[in-house]
Amino acid sequence: MEYFSEEAAMGGHPRVKIVVDAMGGDFAPANEVKGAIEALRESNNAFGVILVGREELIRKHMADQKVQDLSLSVIHADDVITMEDSPTAAVKQKKGSSLAVGITIHKEGKADAFVSAGNTGAVLSAATLILGRIKGVSRPTIGAFFPSETGVCLLLDAGTNVDCRPQHLYEFAVMGSIYARKIFKYENAAVGLLNVGEEETKGNEIVKETFKLLKASSLNFHGNVEGRDILKGKVQVVVCDGFVGNAILKFGESVPSFLKAKLTAYAEKSFVQKSLLGLVRGALRDVLKEMDYEEYGGVPVLGVNGVTIIGHGKSTPKAIKNMILKAAEVADTHLNRHIEEALAGGGSQRVLANDTITLPAHP
Amino acid sequence: MEYFSEEAAMGGHPRVKIVVDAMGGDFAPANEVKGAIEALRESNNAFGVILVGREELIRKHMADQKVQDLSLSVIHADDVITMEDSPTAAVKQKKGSSLAVGITIHKEGKADAFVSAGNTGAVLSAATLILGRIKGVSRPTIGAFFPSETGVCLLLDAGTNVDCRPQHLYEFAVMGSIYARKIFKYENAAVGLLNVGEEETKGNEIVKETFKLLKASSLNFHGNVEGRDILKGKVQVVVCDGFVGNAILKFGESVPSFLKAKLTAYAEKSFVQKSLLGLVRGALRDVLKEMDYEEYGGVPVLGVNGVTIIGHGKSTPKAIKNMILKAAEVADTHLNRHIEEALAGGGSQRVLANDTITLPAHP
DSSP states (O other): OTTSOHHHHTTSOOSOEEEEETTOSTTTTHHHHHHHHHHHHHTTSOSEEEEEEOHHHHHHHHHTSOOTTSOEEEEEOOBOOOTTSOHHHHHHHOTTBHHHHHHHHHHTTSOSEEEEOSOHHHHHHHIIIIIOBOTTOSSOEEOEEEEETTEEEEEEOSSSOSSOOHHHHHHHHHHHHHHHHHTSOOTTOEEEEEOSSSSTTOSOHHHHHHHHHHHHSSSEEEEEEOTTHHHHTSOSEEEOOHHHHHHHHHHHHHHHHHHHHHHHHHHHHSOOOHHHHHHHHHHHHHHHGGGOGGGGTOEEEESBSSOEEEOOTTOOHHHHHHHHHHHHHHHTTTHHHHHHHHHSGGGGEEEOSSSEEEOOSOO | OTTSOHHHHTTSOOSOEEEEETTOSTTTTHHHHHHHHHHHHHTTSOSEEEEEEOHHHHHHHHHTSOOTTSOEEEEEOOBOOOTTSOHHHHHHHOTTBHHHHHHHHHHTTSOSEEEEOSOHHHHHHHIIIIIOBOTTOSSOEEOEEEEETTEEEEEEOSSSOSSOOHHHHHHHHHHHHHHHHHTSOOTTOEEEEEOSSSSTTOSOHHHHHHHHHHHHSSSEEEEEEOTTHHHHTSOSEEEOOHHHHHHHHHHHHHHHHHHHHHHHHHHHHSOOOHHHHHHHHHHHHHHHGGGOGGGGTOEEEESBSSOEEEOOTTOOHHHHHHHHHHHHHHHTTTHHHHHHHHHSGGGGEEEOSSSEEEOOSOO
C-alpha cells in the first residue's frame, strides 16, 4: 500500500502521522488504544499514531500491552465531547476536547490525518470550522459505503446536509467520483443521481436541475438511478440529499438484524435441525459482513482541508484499526488537491442543456 | 374472512364484485385470468370477478380452464394503457382502455373494487380523476408494506407524491393508521415520522412542521423514527414524502437478489457443500419471501372514493389472486367512511404546539 513509505521501510521515522481521537467512541479509550496498536502492528509501523485524550486513562489502557516497539505517542486533552453534546456548540465551547485538540494538531501540520469514532455532527463541525473548506466546495459531506453486486457503491450525502441545492449535489458527485477513483481504484467511476425513476423528467425540481448540471459536466454520469441500483452496483457513486441518504443508510444497516430475527423464528416453526441453522447463520453472517460499513474503515469527511475519517460510535478495535489504515492511505493520495482542481474557479460554472449560466460559487 | 357474505355462502349471487384490469400487468391477460380463477376457487365464489379487457384474448386464456362454476364474467375494452404511456395523458386520451373502463364500472357502483397490475401512475391518475378524492383528502397516496420484526409496517407515500407539505404528510398518517387498524387489525397503530434522528429538532422545515401537526393530533404518534425502525417494527405506520419512500421501497426490494448473488459467490470461494448451500438458499428464500410485497396482495390507493388495489407489473397469478382477495376484504371494511370522518371538515384544523392555525383543506 502507498503509505508504506520508503523511509519507514528503512526503519527511519514514519513519514505519515495519524491523530486518533482516543475519547471518541462508545468504548473509548479501550477500543481506540487497541485499534491503534493493531494498526501499527499490521502495517509494521509504516506510519505514526498520536492518541489524543485523557493521558492517564489512555496510558492505563496501554499498560498491559507491549507498545515499546510501536510508533505510538499520547497527547493530553482534558475535555470530552459526548454523543449528547450539540455539535457546533460543543466544538466552540470545548476547545480543550480531544476532538478539537486532535484536529488542531492536524491543522497545524503536525499530523496528516484525523480519526474519530465520536459524535458525527461534532466531528463534521470541528473539521469544517478548524480545517476549513476546500476552495470551491460549498458544503463538506459525509458519504456511506454499500457493498454491491459489482463491488462498492459510495452514497453521498449520508445525512449531514438534509436540504441540498443542485450545486451541492453536483459537488458531492465530483468529490465522490474522485474518492472512488483514488481510493477504490475505479478509474472511470460511474455517477448516478438518485431519483424515483430513470426518465429525465422524473423527480422534484432540485433533482431535475441537478440532472442538467451532471449531464453537462465531465463526470461519467449515468443518469438517474433508483434505490434498487445501489446494491445492484449499477454505478459506483450515487448522489442524493442527506435526508434520503440517511434513510437508506439506516434502513440498510437494519437488514442484518432483521434477517437474523426472521431466521430464528423460521427455525423455530420449521423442522430445521439446530446444527443446520447454525450453518445457515454462519453463511449469512459472512455475507452480511459486507453490509457492515465499519469494514470499509470508516467514512471520510469530503470537502475539508485535511483528512478526517469518521467511524461508528460502536466501533470495535478492528473498526478503529481499519479507520487508521484508511486514513493513512487517504493521506497519501492528495485527494484534496484533485477536489480543488475540479471545483475551484471554473467548478461552479457549467454549461446547461440550453444556455450558459453562472452559479454562485458558495450558494 | 369478512367477504364471505351470507348470501354467497347460501349459494345466491355474490354481494361483493371486483373488477380486474385484465390487460394491466407484464403478463396480461394470462396471469390476470389465472389469478382471478384461483381467487374464486380459494374463496369458494364468495364474491364476483369481472375481467375487463380484450374479450377475445381473455376468453382464449379462459378456454382451457374449468370456469363454469365460477362467478366470473368478462367486459370488453378495446384499448390498453402500457407502462410507457404518460399516466395522466393516457387516462384522458384512452377512455376505452381496460383501466378507464374498469374504474368507471366501479365508479358507477356496478362493482365494489378495482384491481390492476398496470402502469402505477396511470392507475393513480384514473382513480383520482374518475373516482375523485375523499372529502378532506388533499392528495391520494400509495403506500408500501414492509415485513418487520414485530409484524407489518406500512410506509407512505411510496413514490406518488415526491414533494409533500406538512398537511399532506399528516393526511397520509391518518389514512395509514386507519388502514393499519382496519386491515391489519392493529387497534392502536403507532405512527412514526421518518427523519434523520429521533430528536424533535432534527430534519428539514417540512418535517419539523409535520411533527407539530402529528403531535397535536389524536393519532398514536411515536415521534420521529429512522430508516432502521421500519424493519425493526418500532411502529406500524411510517410517513415520509414519496421521494424518500420510493428510494427505501426500491432499496428494500433489491435486498433479496443482492443476498442471492453474494451467497452464490460465497459458496464458490468457500468449501460449503452444494447440498448445504441449497439448504441455506431455501431458508433464506422462505425468510425473504416476507420482503416481497406481492405477498401482501398489492397496495391500496388511499384517499380516493373507491377501492383500488395496485400490483407490481411482474405480478404472478398468485399475486393477482392475493390482490383480488385483498380488494374484497377492503371493500367490506368501509375504510373510506372512516377516512372521511377523520379528515373532512375539522380534519385540517388543528392545534399546533403554541398557537392555533387553520391550514387550507386543499393546499
